[in-house]
Amino acid sequence: MSAAPDELGRRQGWAELRGAAAALAFLTRVPVGRRLSLDGGDVARAGPAFPLVGAAIGTVVGGIAASLAAPLSPLLAGALALAAGTVLTGALHLDALADSADALGARSRERALEAMRDHAIGAYGAVALATDLLIKAAALAALAGAGQALPFAIGAGAISRAVPVTLAAALPYARSGEGAAASLTGAARGRAVAAALVGLLLAACGGALALALGLAFRRWLGGVTGDTLGAALELGETTALVVAVAVAGAG
Secondary structure, eight states, rough: OOOOHHHHHHEEEHHHHHHHHHHHHHHSOOTTTTHHHHHHHHTTOOOGHHHHHEEEEEHHHHHHHHHTTTTTHHHHHHHHHHHHHHHHHTTTTHHHHHHHHTTTTTHHHHHHHHHOOOOOHHHHHHHHHHHHHHHHHHHHHHHHHHTTTTHHHHHHHHHHHHHHHHHHSSSSSSSSSTTTHHHHHHHHHHHHHHHHHHTTTTTTTHHHHHHHHHHHHHHHHHBBBBHHHHHHHHHHHHHHHHHHHHTTTTT
C-alpha cells in the first residue's frame, strides 16, 4: 500500500531537483541542461531556486571583489569581479538589458517587440550597458573598500533573480507563441511567491522594484518578454548594490 505514495514522492523529489538544475542552466553557463535533457516543464518549476542560484553567483562576484581589493585596488577588484560574473552568466542578461533599452526608442508596441528581436546594439542599448556596468563596478568597489562586498553581493544576486520570476507570474507573455520566458509565465503562482519570499527575506527593495517594473511593462508592452525579464534582473542587481552602498555607508 505504501509503494505508490513512496514512488510518487520520489518522482516529485526528482522533479524538484530537475527544476533546481533548470534554474542553474537558465541563469548560468554551467552545462547541466544538455546532460539532463531539461525542458520547459523543468523551467516552470525552477522559480524557487532562482534566488538560490543568484546567491551563488553573488558569492563568486562578491568573493572575488573582496579578496582582490587589498592586493590590487577596490575599483580594479570590482571590475574583475564583474568580468567573472559575466563569464559565469554568459552576459545573457546584459544582452537583454541592451535589447530592452533599444526598444524604448520604438513608437509602438509592435516595433518595440521587433527591436528586441534585433540583436544589434543601438545607441540606447550601448548607453544602458555602459551605465549599468559603471554603476555596478563603482558600487562593488565601494563595498569592497569597506570590507562588505561579499554579503551584499550575495544579497543582490538573490534579490535580482527573484524579480523576473515575480514579474513572469504576475504578467502575461507579451509575444504570441513560445519564447524563453513563456515557461516562466506559465509557472504556478505559488512558486513565484516562494521565489519572491526567498529574495525578499534578504532585502525589501526587490518587491518595490518588481512592482514598479511590472506596472511599466504592463503599460508599455502589455506583458513581459525574455528580454524585459533579463533587463529586470540586471536592474534589480544594480539597484540592490546601490542600496547596499547607502545602507553600509560605504560610499
